[in-house]
Amino acid sequence: MLTLHTWTTPNGRKIPIMLEELGLEYDILAVDIGKGEQFTPEFLAMSPNNKIPALEHVDADGNKLTIFESGAILQYLAEKTGQLLPAAGPARYQVLEWLHWQIGGLGPMFGQLGFFALRSEEKSPLAIDRFVEEADRLMGVMDKQLSKHPYIAGAQYSIADIACYPWAVAARDKLKPAVGDKLADKPHLNRWLDMIGARPAVQRGMALPKVD
Structure with missing residues (x-):
């Protein structure tokens, strides 16, 4: 299961675009940076730099991976799916x-x-x-x-x-x-x-x- 924590900024919209392009199922939770929600302990546990977006991925065995930084998330999703990033060369x-x-x-x-x-x-x-x-x-x-x-x-x-x-x-x-x-x-x-x-x-x- 994929859960995306994001907001309506340019960085925040990169990952929704990627997930929509890939056709993956995901939940999306808004992190209202105007209200300081990026500073909550729960969000900081995922994104210690207090910046959106952050992605949680829980696999079929219940193992959870959290990733922050939009570029890292894009590369992770591309490599997991084999799409939108050539494998080599x-x-x-x-x-x-x-x-x-x-x-x-x-x-x-x-x-x-x-x-x-x-x-x-x-x-x-x-x-x-x-x-x-x-x-x-x-x-x-x-x-x-x-x-x-x-x-x-x-x-x-x-x-x-x-x-x-x-x-x-x-x-x-x-x-x-x-x-x-x-x-x-x-x-x-x-x-x-x-x-x-x-x-x-x-x-x-x-x-x-x-x-x-």
Whole structure:
């Protein structure tokens, strides 16, 4: 049995997309980070860094494994099912390259941009300019890669696309007041956004968890 603890953030929606793509049965529990539910002892026992998502997997023998960090969960599910991550060879490491690129760059930089430009009451022009510039650079990296390949890591849809997509959507929608029209001159990234966004499993995953 799989139980996903998550919230309605870009990182939080990666795993619902993955589970929907795989067609696995799972339960989903909302962790309202606005109410501090990520700091409860029960959640910290699963995710000591107090960040969503976290996944619990209880196998047929009753053995329980808990995993935190979205990238680790994506890789775990891909390896358990043999889907969306090549088993070996150059294609595997191309997917892992772009997965780690998202974890180390795209997510943190977009997250900092959202904080300094939109959520923080005290505005720091230097910080905002720095993160707008970096967000534009990272979107340019994606656009260049997608000018050569249909998907982020090459010819096949993979966990790299799943990792990047919710953050690219955030740049297009929630971060638009900060990034302005910088996405408009990136046709390959926009093509990819439309293509990934048309996948039924992605649409279902992006609507989870359902909250009032």
